Amino acid sequence: MENRINNITYDDMKVFFINKVKELKSWPYNGKNVVIAPLPEHVTVNPDKPSMFCFTEINDDYMEFRRSAFWLVSGTVVMAFMISMMSIAYLAIAVCFFYDGSFESTLFLCFFGSFFGLYVLPMAARIAFFIPHDLPVRLNRKTQKVYIASLILHGNIFRLRPELIFQEMDWKYIEGWVLHRSVGKGTPYYGLHLVENKSGDINRLQQACLYRTGAPWSTSEMEYQINNIMSTWSYCQHFMNYLPVPDETEKDKNFVFLSNNWLFKWPEAMDKASRSSG
Structure with missing residues (x-):
């Protein structure tokens, strides 16, 4: 049955x-x-x-x-926190090591900064810091x-x-x-x-x-x-x-x-x- x-x-x-x-x-x-x-x-x-x-x-x-x-001790939150911190670090590294004032480095930095600063960082920061x-x-x-x-x-x-x-x-x-x-x-x-x-x-x-x-x-x-x-x-x-x-x-x-x-x-x-x- x-x-x-x-x-x-x-x-x-x-x-x-x-x-x-x-x-x-x-x-x-x-x-x-x-x-x-x-x-x-x-x-x-x-x-x-x-x-x-x-x-x-x-x-x-x-x-x-x-x-x-979340499952696994808020794994998603930890991941978002790490991504948000890494995004800031990557931006700082890009400025320090890749920017030399040339057009190519400026273009690279603008692309790199736009990707992390306008897409990755806001999404990760919102999940990590701005939702309970x-x-x-x-x-x-x-x-x-x-x-x-x-x-x-x-x-x-x-x-x-x-x-x-x-x-x-x-x-x-x-x-x-x-x-x-x-x-x-x-x-x-x-x-x-x-x-x-x-x-x-x-x-x-x-x-x-x-x-x-x-x-x-x-x-x-x-x-x-x-x-x-x-x-x-x-x-x-x-x-x-x-x-x-x-x-x-x-x-x-x-x-x-x-x-x-x-x-x-x-x-x-x-x-x-x-x-x-x-």
């Missing part, structure tokens, strides 16, 4: 996620070898010890935590809604256009999924993804990443990060169902290179609704 979840087959769900992998570009860069598995619909795993992987703002109405917008990379998820148990901020990169490596997107999901229609893909030796991807499935129609699903593993330095760290998937899912279920959860506000806030949190702001209407007491 064909396995189905709310009238959607596992194969259809796998294709759905593969297409999202290609679309989002912020986690495994293609959709090959993706393995998916549904998480329990009720609190059944470690019911007495749910935990969050990071500092969590929490009160009687809602909780909020932040997670990196540590984005929040807010769960409101009074209204039973989940609010998620995510980042999509449009285009390709030579022309990336970042876009912040905001999603609102109904908790009662949310399914938890684990995605796994072996991208390279020592750098597998594991992610906890939420899927809002209201109608059982594959074309009307929306999904968002709640947590993803990074690039650990050891096997034990990788195991710890993988275990965070189930404990985070359990923590969210506990909170949304008014069950006790440990206080995670004492945890250290995650360090994210160039997080640019000061640039992030919830849309006014969503910020008000997500803080509502119902």
Whole structure:
């Protein structure tokens, strides 16, 4: 018998996620070898010890935590930062070593400077310095809604256009999924993804990443990060169902290179609704 979840087959769900992998570009860069598995619909795993992987703002109405917008410890951000710095260095080197006042060197410098100064540097600098990379998820148990901020990169490596997107999901229609893909030796991807499935129609699903593993330095760290998937899912279920959860506000806030949190702001209407007491 064909396995189905709310009238959607596992194969259809796998294709759905593969297409999202290609679309989002912020986690495994293609959709090959993706393995998916549904998480329990009720609190059944470690019911007495749910935990969050990071500092969590929490009160009687809602909780909020932040997670990196990119896979592999913000690899895209690091790359953009390095490109922006290298662009400046290349321009300085070109001026010092190639410019001698001749027409040829002037023409070369103008071409070189135009390419880096007008194309490469602005694109890299915008990604590195002018978009937030540590984005929040807010769960409101009074209204039973989940609010998620995510980042999509449009285009390709030579022309990336970042876009912040905001999603609102109904908790009662949310399914938890684990995605796994072996991208390279020592750098597998594991992610906890939420899927809002209201109608059982594959074309009307929306999904968002709640947590993803990074690039650990050891096997034990990788195991710890993988275990965070189930404990985070359990923590969210506990909170949304008014069950006790440990206080995670004492945890250290995650360090994210160039997080640019000061640039992030919830849309006014969503910020008000997500803080509502119902």
